[in-house]
Amino acid sequence: GEDVEQSLFLSVREGDSSVINCTYTDSSSTYLYWYKQEPGAGLQLLTYIFSNMDMKQDQRLTVLLNKKDKHLSLRIADTQTGDSAIYFCAETGSQGNLIFGKGTKLSVKP
Amino acid sequence: KAGVTQTPRYLIKTRGQQVTLSCSPISGHRSVSWYQQTPGQGLQFLFEYFSETQRNKGNFPGRFSGRQFSNSRSEMNVSTLELGDSALYLCASSSGQVRHEQYFGPGTRLTVT
Numbered sequence: 248g249e250d251v252e253q254s255l256f257l258s259v260r261e262g263d264s265s266v267i268n269c270t271y272t273d274s275s276s277t278y279l280y281w282y283k284q285e286p287g288a289g290l291q292l293l294t295y296i297f298s299n300m301d302m303k304q305d306q307r308l309t310v311l312l313n314k315k316d317k318h319l320s321l322r323i324a325d326t327q328t329g330d331s332a333i334y335f336c337a338e339t340g341s342q343g344n345l346i347f348g349k350g351t352k353l354s355v356k357p
Numbered sequence: 358k359a360g361v362t363q364t365p366r367y368l369i370k371t372r373g374q375q376v377t378l379s380c381s382p383i384s385g386h387r388s389v390s391w392y393q394q395t396p397g398q399g400l401q402f403l404f405e406y407f408s409e410t411q412r413n414k415g416n417f418p419g420r421f422s423g424r425q426f427s428n429s430r431s432e433m434n435v436s437t438l439e440l441g442d443s444a445l446y447l448c449a450s451s452s453g454q455v456r457h458e459q460y461f462g463p464g465t466r467l468t469v470t
Contacts, residue, residue, distance in 0.1 A: 345459060
């Protein structure tokens with residue numbers, strides 16, 4: 248079945264890099280996504296990667312895709328306290344909907 | 358461009374009642390999807406509407422229904438509310454041409470007592 252797994256918590260110090268990992272099951276997913284959710288808010292689309300790409304960089308964000316291992320990661324460079332949030336990995340399901348992981352709560356310590 | 362708006366933001370209902378939630382997509386977007394977010398189950402897909410037609414549906418009971426109007430605004434309805442329906446209900450819009458880029462609203466927090 249379709250499933251997305253990610254670790255639940257990550258704690259880093261301000262200024263360090265954060266790496267959030269995700270594994271997915273549907274190899275036919277065309278796009279893979281990272282969303283951010285701050286307390287009391289909806290989901291913010293951070294970035295996405297097309298399945299035929301290995302890497303995508305967007306300012307402080309770097310997405311790496313290992314299609315063979317069905318592994319996706321999000322690296323945040325120079326992590327700031329404002330980056331504290333829950334980060335969701337998502338793939339495209341067979342119906343075109345998004346299938347989300349349970350989310351990784353990133354805590355940034357000053 | 359204004360983002361996705363959802364009303365109301367918070368709602369408290371009693372078990373057995375029904376509720377209607379509203380979503381206005383980004384201007385020009387024709388697809389609206391609804392998701393339920395709970396601490397236990399995470400984010401789960403409810404349904405998607407495109408040009409007033411339900412295009413896809415998740416695995417939710419028939420008590421959950423929706424519709425879309427000609428201006429792309431969408432409503433979802435939950436009848437005979439149960440305690441387990443307490444959740445954050447999120448809607449997302451996409452253009453249709455770039456269907457995969459879904460932009461979410463702030464959600465409606467529904468509490469069933």
